[in-house]
Amino acid sequence: MFEPIMEQILTIARDAWAFMAGLLIVVALLGGLYYILQGTAGMAFGGSRMTSMAIIGVVGLVIIVLFAFLFLPQLGEMLKGFQPQPPF
């Protein structure tokens, strides 16, 4: 009875997921570019702290993106596995 409505909502949710995943990639790329600029500028005028902070920032960004794309689907799959049958 609710199958067609559910399909419609799931289609919208899939589109929203693809949009947000794309947006995350764009934000991560922009952030990476910013950190590279920061690191290069730091290297150019001898700002070693600035460079090391930029390297740490890039590594952090990569970890966040990996977490979003690898760990989050696993968490979702786990939640899907817990999906209960009607208790009544």
Added chain:
Amino acid sequence: MSEVSSLLLTFLREAWIALAGVFVAFAFLAGIAQMLRVGSASVLGANLWVWESISALISIMVLGLFAFLGIPQIVNALQSTLPGAAGCGPISELGVLASGLIGGLAALRMLKAAFTTMLFASMGGASSLANALVESGEALFGMILASAAIPLAAWFLGTC
């Protein structure tokens, strides 16, 4: 009466399955929305925003576990306390119908409360676990009241 009861319960069961499926989809969306906030906040250097998003992620997980593991257990426990067949005759049948419907509606209401909270979280808002718990508490209180009302109604209308 039993046919009406089974028809209504089938309708409620299908609604439960649909709501649970959509809940998982919105949990995925809420997760990636919060990860997007973490990513953009860490690039901007907004530490507070990062911690807010991480706590929102944990809240989403807790809400999902509560919805999928907690609510069915609560409903099962309360349904076993509902007096199904008080008396005999039509009153008994009405009691069975009412207890089934009360359990189904309360379960759906609790899942709906959790779903609404998840919907807000998927739009990047705060996932207020308190609202879901308050609404679940209201549904529980309603079930407890109903469990007292069924035998009272049977007594008032006359039992055999």
